[in-house]
Amino acid sequence: MKHNYKSVTSLMLCSALATTFTTSALAKEETSITIYSKSGVGSIQPHLYRPIIGQYYAPNYNQIPGYAMVRSIKDMDLKRGRSTYNLSDVAAYIDPTTVSFKSLTNPKGTTVLEQNFMFDLVSLNKLAERYVGKQISFEKNKSGDKPDITIEGTLISALNGQLVVEQDNGNIVSTHANSVTFPKLPEGFFSKPTLVWDIENSKAGKHNVEISYQTDGITWWADYNAVYSEGKNANEGYLDLGAWVSILNKSGGSYKDTKLKLVAGDVNKVQPAYGGRVARKMAYTEADEVGFSSPSQGFKEKSFFEFHLYTLGRKTSIPENSTKQVELFPKATKIPVDKKLVYYGADKNTRYYGGVNNSRNYGTKSNKKVDVYLEFKNEKEKGLGIPLPKGKLRVSKLDTDDGSLEFIGEDNIDHTPKDEKVLIKLGSAFDVVGERKQMDFVVNHNRKYMDETYEITLRNHKDESVDVIVKEPLYRSANWKIYNSSTSYNKINSNTVEFPITIPKDGTKKISYMVRYTWK
Numbered sequence: 001m002k003h004n005y006k007s008v009t010s011l012m013l014c015s016a017l018a019t020t021f022t023t024s025a026l027a028k029e030e031t032s033i034t035i036y037s038k039s040g041v042g043s044i045q046p047h048l049y050r051p052i053i054g055q056y057y058a059p060n061y062n063q064i065p066g067y068a069m070v071r072s073i074k075d076m077d078l079k080r081g082r083s084t085y086n087l088s089d090v091a092a093y094i095d096p097t098t099v100s101f102k103s104l105t106n107p108k109g110t111t112v113l114e115q116n117f118m119f120d121l122v123s124l125n126k127l128a129e130r131y132v133g134k135q136i137s138f139e140k141n142k143s144g145d146k147p148d149i150t151i152e153g154t155l156i157s158a159l160n161g162q163l164v165v166e167q168d169n170g171n172i173v174s175t176h177a178n179s180v181t182f183p184k185l186p187e188g189f190f191s192k193p194t195l196v197w198d199i200e201n202s203k204a205g206k207h208n209v210e211i212s213y214q215t216d217g218i219t220w221w222a223d224y225n226a227v228y229s230e231g232k233n234a235n236e237g238y239l240d241l242g243a244w245v246s247i248l249n250k251s252g253g254s255y256k257d258t259k260l261k262l263v264a265g266d267v268n269k270v271q272p273a274y275g276g277r278v279a280r281k282m283a284y285t286e287a288d289e290v291g292f293s294s295p296s297q298g299f300k301e302k303s304f305f306e307f308h309l310y311t312l313g314r315k316t317s318i319p320e321n322s323t324k325q326v327e328l329f330p331k332a333t334k335i336p337v338d339k340k341l342v343y344y345g346a347d348k349n350t351r352y353y354g355g356v357n358n359s360r361n362y363g364t365k366s367n368k369k370v371d372v373y374l375e376f377k378n379e380k381e382k383g384l385g386i387p388l389p390k391g392k393l394r395v396s397k398l399d400t401d402d403g404s405l406e407f408i409g410e411d412n413i414d415h416t417p418k419d420e421k422v423l424i425k426l427g428s429a430f431d432v433v434g435e436r437k438q439m440d441f442v443v444n445h446n447r448k449y450m451d452e453t454y455e456i457t458l459r460n461h462k463d464e465s466v467d468v469i470v471k472e473p474l475y476r477s478a479n480w481k482i483y484n485s486s487t488s489y490n491k492i493n494s495n496t497v498e499f500p501i502t503i504p505k506d507g508t509k510k511i512s513y514m515v516r517y518t519w520k
Contacts, residue, residue, distance in 0.1 A: 030073040032259035033318070035247065036267055037066040037219045037390075064250055066219025067269070071212040078103070078110065080204035088194040091215035092119075092252020098214035101197060105209075109202035116196040128158035130186045138163065138180040193252065217251035218318075220262050222328060222391030224413070227398065227405060228337070228374070235467045239335040239376060239395075241384070243328035245299070245310070247318060255318040260326075262299075264389035264415055265307030299328055301387060308387045332383040337376040341429055341468040344371070345436030345456055352475040352495040356519050358443050358450055363475055366436040369428040370458070370468065372409070379419050388416040393424050431461040432468065432503070439512070450476055450517040453484075457510050460503035470499040470511060477517035485513040 070091065078085075096117035103110035128136075137152040151173055157164035164174045201207075223244045231237040245262060249255075297313035310328070318324055350363040374395065378384045393413050396405040409426025416422055440453035460466055474480050474495045482489065482497065489497045503509045 029075070030259070031255060031257070032071045032261065033068050033218075033255050034071075034261040034263060035066060035068045035218055035220045036263050036269075037221055064217050064219050064248065066248075067214060067216050068218045068251065069212060069214055070253075070255070071210065073104075074209055074211065076103075076207050076209045078199065078201045078204065078207050080201060082113070082198065082200050085197050085199055086194050087197070087211070088192050090193055090195055090213065090253060091217070092193050093215050093217040093250075094193065094195075094253075095214045095216065096195070098212075099195060100210075100212045101199075102210045103201070103207045105205075105207040106201065106203040110207065111200045112197050113200055114198040118194045118196055124180070125158065125160065127182055127186070128155065128163060128180070131155050131182055132158055134183075136163075136165070136180060136182060138165075215251045215253065218247070218249045220245055220247045222246075222389040223325070224388075224391055224393035226393060226395045228395050228408065229398065231336075234462065234464050235339055237337050237339055237374075239337050239374070240331060240333045241335055242331040243388075243391075245326045245328050247324045247326070249318050249320060249322055249324070252320065254320045257315045257317060260312040260316050260318070262310040262389075263304070263307055264310065264387065266415070267307060298330075299326070301329075308389070310389075328389075329386060335376050335383045337374045340373040340375055341432055341466055342371045342373060342471055343434040343456070343458060343468055344471045344473075345434055346473050346475075350473055350475055352473070352478070354478075356517070357476045360438075360441050363473070364438045366434075368433050368435060370432045370434055372426045372429050373423055374426060375421055375423045377419070377421050378416055385418045387418060388413065388422070390415045393422075395424070395426060432458065432466060433461075434458050434470075440514070448519050451514055452476065452517070453512065453514040455510060455512045456499075457508060458501065458503050459508050461506060463505050465502055465504050465507075467500065467502050468509075470501060472497050472499070472513075474515055474517075477519050479518045480515050481518075483514045483516060486511055489513070 076085070094117070096115070099115060099117075101112050101115075132155050134155060135152065136155050137150055139148045139150055151165060151167065153165040153167040153173065155163060156166050156172075162174065163180070164172065166172055223246050225242050225244070227240045229238045229240075299310045299312055301308060301310050303309075312326065316324075316326065345367055346363050347365040347367060350365075376382065376384075378386070378388060391413060392410055394410040395408050397408045398404075399406050409424075411424035411426070413422055413424065435457045437455050437457075438452065439455050440451065442451045444450070454472070456470055456472075458468055458470070471492075472489075474497065478494070480495075485499075487499055487501060489499045491497055499511050501509050501511065
């Protein structure tokens with residue numbers, strides 16, 4: 001279906017009551033964008049930033065867990081007195097309640113009396129719906145070599161591009177039009193989202209104005225890529241860590257040659273009760289404590305209120321419907337890491353829910369998998385000591401036989417300040433397995449206690465010894481005490497203990513303990 005836009009375009013230009021401002025060629029326009037994000041692993045569906053060929057997904061800002069503040073400095077020709085001005089160069093998902101307009105040339109003498117956000121955009125279907133009951137004409141294909149014919153009449157229905165026209169002779173024509181002509185553009189239609197200002201101004205001429213607003217549909221997250229190398233034994237190693245910022249823009253606007261800032265941290269934002277938009281005011285304070293600075297005009301990080309701000313040292317462009325990657329900080333090398341094997345032998349859903357649980361079979365289902373973790377401290381002495389924004393950390397390892405990097409696991413990390421530990425889960429060990437058995441269970445209702453005995457067996461099929469942490473949940477009562485433990489343990493919290501053990505190469509290690517639960 002084609003639409004004849006020639007007459008429509010001229011009508012839009014000639015009949016518009018508003019005066020669209022123009023920018024002087026000599027003026028230096030400046031735009032900046034500050035992006036806020038709540039993105040994490042799984043929070044963004046892949047088709048939103050990695051389109052699948054042959055399928056179309058309509059952008060939906062509700063699916064993008066982030067937003068941005070857009071600011072721009074423009075030159076505007078303002079008339080003296082009261083006039084109307086249009087600004088169409090805004091994001092489609094702008095929140096119009098957050099728009100700020102200020103004349104830097106005449107701040108006290110320039111006032112916005114009213115603002116309208118026009119989002120009823122022109123389309124063939126909408127135009128057709130407006131012309132139901134009115135005269136239109138369109139061309140209809142004829143079969144074979146016969147030329148197209150022009151049909152005129154009253155449009156009586158227009159659903160999904162299917163036009164139904166009643167001709168003057170009473171005939172009803174129903175067809176998809178390949179070319180349709182409307183007499184004029186109905187009032188209120190715009191080709192793209194437009195802000196319309198009613199401005200009162202005391203000084204005619206060119207004004208330097210500052211415009212800012214908030215938009216949905218844009219977000220960022222951090223992607224970390226690490227290469228693991230072995231250490232002196234099976235329980236330690238090293239990481240080379242690099243970081244990139246990924247920016248997803250589906251805001252319905254493009255930002256060319258813009259100053260880019262990113263805010264990391266959990267900034268509170270009022271959520272609408274029923275899916276609508278709610279006005280937000282952003283509070284800013286002076287920044288301090290300068291952190292890392294990337295070379296070659298990369299990101300400069302600093303503390304900002306209770307969050308962290310990353311400012312790119314050069315201008316960049318963020319096109320609409322695009323994903324962009326920028327290096328966050330230079331690669332850190334030879335970061336010492338501990339490889340930890342953790343055996344949680346109980347079922348993953350086994351936990352203390354409060355009260356007393358005297359069901360013999362609860363928690364007896366055994367898990368055989370031993371999980372593998374890497375842990376390192378984010379400190380300067382180990383090559384880091386910088387704020388790490390929330391993101392996904394992927395780990396690879398070099399295959400020395402052919403020199404290729406092979407993927408060995410990934411995990412999500414939360415916002416991590418300097419001098420804190422980072423723990424990432426890579427998967428489950430192949431050659432180390434476990435088994436957990438309930439050996440005895442006794443309940444004495446009169447004296448209000450339960451005794452439960454467990455035996456845990458770990459088998460190591462590797463040709464070197466490994467350290468394993470055996471994590472045990474205590475889930476039957478809030479009051480407990482361990483007796484007859486075959487090895488020492490550490491109390492982690494009110495209902496969890498850990499047994500650190502070493503399993504020899506091609507060896508087996510057993511742990512047994514009895515726990516007594518009591519209640520009043």
